[in-house]
Amino acid sequence: MDHARVLCVGNIVLEIALDFASAAPSVVKSIRQRDLLNTWLRLYARGQMVPAIWEYQPARIEEELSDLIYYTVDISAPTPRLIIQSEGTRISRAYGQTGKGVLLDDYIGPRLAPFVMPIYYECVARGLPVYSVADVDDIYGRVVAYERLLLPFQTDGKVCHVIASLKTFCEDGGFEIKNLMRGNDALPRPKLRAVIDRDLFHRAPGRIAAADVVEFADQPGVTTEIVELS
16 A cells, blocks of 8 residues: 655654555564464454454563553544553663653654654554564664564544554674664664555464354264354
8 A cells, every 4th residue: 555644743744655565464473473463363353343452461461561562542633642651671772761651753753753653653544453674773783673563452443552562683693772773873774564454363273263164074874964153
């Protein structure tokens, strides 16, 4: 999908051309992020509806808290305003400061906003998970893949919460996460931006999904029976 959106950063008005691919859940690389996405998909699949945040209770969530950021979404303005409600310790180090209670665009600043905010706006507007990958350089010049998974949550039919899972990976092994997003002059280099809008269901391996129809084969002296699982 290619379209443009006007983004206001302070007194600066930017028109940004966006290119979001259409993707299936398999686009997400991280196993932990796939687990988070699969939990969201199970809730979504019940009625093809964005779930409420109170329903979202992934297994072993405490192991992921350092890589998660929770946002509330103020949709009263023409452009949604995302307010940081919690912030993982690793992410604080990557940005060089904490940000609870701060607007996301103020937190990341005008230098990074054109690369970051459109991804969140797309998640809120579409009410679907959005996945992005960008290369960033640490303070020593090592290339680090910055993988972001955004999950929307609704109240009364409107997206009012977003959870972001942020992962970092370096093919060269170790890297310096401190000030990763602010430590040098090199801007993020987007590699992928995708809306997960295909195959919006999760089927556990080796199990029969609810509402599948199972027909038992004819056997001598046995009447064929069709069972619908619910």
